[in-house]
Amino acid sequence: MKKTFLLAALFFSGVTLTAQSKDEQMFKEIYKSSLTNSKCYSWLDHLSNNIGSRLSGSENAQKAVLYTKAQLETLGLDKVYLQEVMVPKWVRGEKETAYIMDNKAKTSVPICALGGSIATSKNGLAAEVIEVQTIAELNTLGDKIKGKIVFFNRPMEQELIETFKSYGGCVDQRYAGAKEAAKFGAVGTIVRSMNLRLDDFPHTGNQSYGDLPESKYIPTAAISTNGAELLSKSLKSNSKLKFYFKQSCKQMEDVLSYNVIGELKGSEHPEKIIVVGGHLDSWDLADGSHDDGAGVVQSMEAVNIFKNLGYKPKNTIRVVLFMNEENGGKGGKKYEEVAQLNKENHIFALESDSGGFTPRGFNFESDDANFKRIEGWKNLFEPYLIHSFTKGHGGSDIDALTSKKIVKAGLKPDSQRYFDYHHAANDTFDAINKRELELGAATMASLLYLIDQNGIIE
Template sequence: MKRNLLFILALITVMAQGQTPDESAIKQIFDKALVDGKSYTWLHYLTTEVGARLSGSPGAAAGVEWSRHELENVADSVWLQPVMVPHWIRGQKEIGRIMNTKKYGPIEVNVCALGSSVGTGPAGVSGTVVEVKSFDELKQLGERYLKGKIIFFNRPMDVKSVDAFAAYGGAVEQRGYGPSEAAKYGAIGVIVRSMGLNPEDYPHTGGLRYAPNIPKLPAIAISTNHADRLSKLLKEEKDVQFYFETHCETLPDAPSFNVIGEIKGSEYPDEIIVVGGHLDSWDLAQGAHDDGAGCVQAMEVIRLFKILGIKPKRTIRAVMFMNEENGLRGGIEYAKQAALKKEKHIAAIESDRGGFTPRGFTMTATDPIKTKIRSWKPLFEPYGLTDFSQEGGGADISPLEPMGVPVLEFLPDSQRYFDYHHTQEDTIDKVSRRELELGAASMTALVYLMDKYGLN
């Protein structure tokens, strides 16, 4: 009651300065996040003390316990939602080598196994490399030419695309489905150009999806710099040979949890607004931008409501989803349980595009709901959020969409995200404290308006 009274008194004070109640409430949210925010402190601990959190790993388990403990300090109630997750391990460091160049001799290159790939074992895989840019090229070359070869998918992300996520979407299918497509024509292994826009020496991992009833080929990513070098060599010399060795394997599914904390609504407790990020990360680094940032921003929404004394009308729920990276099991289980319990979600917001400068929100919803949310745009413009035009919601909340739930995603600046995405570079030193806190405040402000006015 005392905190709620302080919030009201602060609103009255700011309103006296000529601001509307909504303008003053949002200013308080941003002020508190920037002056007394906790998202960066949380993220620093999650990344440096817990570290990498690949599903099924000890790091993922530690992440669950850490987030549960922290949410218990700010939420009305906290619980763990069980979910079985894939358990893939990378094993010892991968080897990649161009074997037989006439001019340079053997050349060591930087590679890493793609997530969920089978391993080669100590014998490795060696063979002649065939470079392609598309699945249509594979089909045109056919089994007669490709059998027994290593396929090199080398379609780069489109640097002309200002939207880095659109560039990613235009290239990522070769990583996700390339190994199975190559297997159809008798290939023995796959190399995929890393999903990055810049010249880089480090490779990007990421999940692949084997098609059923097709041989599973071992698959690696190669850094963009070394992809360019390999491509150049293939133009200069015939029958370039490549060797790679990986020791990854998939173990039986492991038990894990989504971590859920909420503040109960005072007037409409059965109406739920979800904010979330995914707690799991790839194993190469700390998972700072992908997606530790989204998790702590979702947690900060709950904390800001509490510390500002805002008593929500509706239930505000923060969810740390498990297993977005290589299975989406957490998001699927959450939606399944919501349906079984007949829960009423009026909106779901995800942050999974990094902790960069806020630009707006994407949304997939009915036209009336989009119109209502866009009517709030003037309240966000003073804080740099101007883009409310794009379709889309996050991966973990996508299973809620068929249930009629409006899904939104926090939209930060996209230009640096794919420098770090799925790489050894995704570490806390790449995160700006100020940008992260601005993102948390942006999400909190949107939740505040949704809670106050509803979406009907």
């Protein structure tokens, strides 16, 4: 009602609106729609609390596919469909156990197997521990590593302002630590959780044995930051202590899963495609409300906002809920493969996969000309406290996407709390603030609107 009234008022006002004031008005409507009339918070409530964790290949991941498809179908889009993709299936099995065995004392510490890790033997694994800060340090230790558990304990750097930079500076220990330690004959690795806080949550995440032969695989797990501090301290007083851990995780056969796709067809350039998305899968320890339930429902909300406002895009806007970002990225790759087959032309892709916190800006993968033009739109965003337009990584689901000319972007929410929850058992719905989530969706819709109106410089 209000929108109709507004458009009528503008029509009859007898003045020609400048482009600026038209955009300002659209931003206002977008944010208002999101803050007063959005569905994203209740969608996330369902995904998190009724479905739960959504590791690729799990029953819950399939439930999430069906639920989000059904919800997209209620929005009156032009097309909603599933895209088949084979995904890896890794299962954790029984809850892991671990102890520091210091002389007679046996102290339990919280660990979790890293995604893709093999199990220990049924009785677990006990060995002496060698603590290192970096993979480079392994090379200097050589034979000393043989038969040991390597303990990677380099903390995330506190003094970096953007926490994703601290993560980037640490995550090699988790991703490649086991592969590198195995080369020197280590029997297992334990990695300090990628967490800026001291707490008792171990943080899982993907790891890769790379091109090691299977016979060389060793079990690897993350330890909570408090556990890492304790282990390090204990090693200082007794370098001969043993660490015991037991895990029963397993890599299964790949299974069929799906990307979920919804489309608003472009009125002027239906052949030009704008993608907005997040990933449907999550790790298995929690419901993944921030990683990446938030990005999923924000992407859905972006098109919901356009429908609510009666906005008809010039280009085709496609919401894509990718499967398997966490441990394989198969959904993103499949999407690109199909796009190539269909000779599709993508001009823009926007991803939300950095949590549902207050939005602060975007990272852009863009040539200078487009970036400069986008920077010229900053004044439209500033009333909504969006200030940070930087060049940087768009997101891993849209990484694979190629096109004649494409600009990519990633939503940048406030990052201070993200690694409190990332891949850990506390990444749950109660850590989501409704307004922060909605502001993110509105910020995404606003950028999509500007790209849709102005296209990109090709």
